[in-house]
Amino acid sequence: MSNLNQIGLDSQKSAELAQKLNDLLANYSVFYQNVRGYHWNVKGDKFFELHIKFEELYNDLFVKIDEVAERILTLGYAPQHCFSNYLTNSQIQESKEVSDGMKCVGNILASFKQLLTKQRDILQLSGDINDEGTNAQMSDYIREQEKLVWMYSAYLA
Template sequence: MKTTDFIGLNAEQSKKEIELLNSLLANFQIYYQNLRGFHWNVKGNRFFVLHAKFEELYNDAIEKVDELAERILTLGGVPLHSYAAYAQAASLKATENVSDGDECLRIVLENLSVLINQEREILAVAADNGDDGTQDLLTPYISEQEKLVWMLCAYLNK
């Protein structure tokens, strides 16, 4: 028995979604690890503010990682679950040795741009498949991330 049989989705039609969701999962894992690095390594007079903000962001990202993996399973797929698989599937790049707060925030903004665009692409495929569950999962992600982009731009005075 397949979950998709019970939730009314066609397993074959869901394959493209699974592929895209796995790519998004990989990007979220890279985003998460970048945030961890920023949290650990940021320096300067805004250390306390940025250190706390990066922790908030990586805690949010790791929750989304779990939700994405569970959605992939719900659709009948297997979530990527190794660093090698993430590195191969992700379009985001791991960031190392960045300690300047403004540079960290610029990278976060670039990462968010990739995630938002990828989520929009998945929304379109999910809509074509009649997959309300995936749409309901990703729509709040986009709203939250767009607001975060605005706030980070305001913080950087851009």
């Protein structure tokens, strides 16, 4: 039993999971800031609808950032908090193009692809170690984001 953490999960596997969650946290944080930029700077004939949708998205990302950080803490580890670390570790890059709504939506779809891939990887590991808390969290995120991918893709079509 000494190889179990405070919530009864394998300590070594929990450390690996926390590392993957910190990577996810970095990606969420850069994505969040990108979407804030889209919300602030989008222009054009689709301004009103995109401005609202981008605000909805960044509010959701804000909640998820907090939930991922708290899950890392629950596993017994520290969430990264320095934006310099986020920029170094995130596969989602800072968006420089923030005023063209269609490009913004394209970047959102590319970001969701990154997040979904990472979350499925985390889901696999959390399932392997019977971590139902992380498993449920990732399953919920995946389900929600797959629907958003469909909706944003339909918008571009």
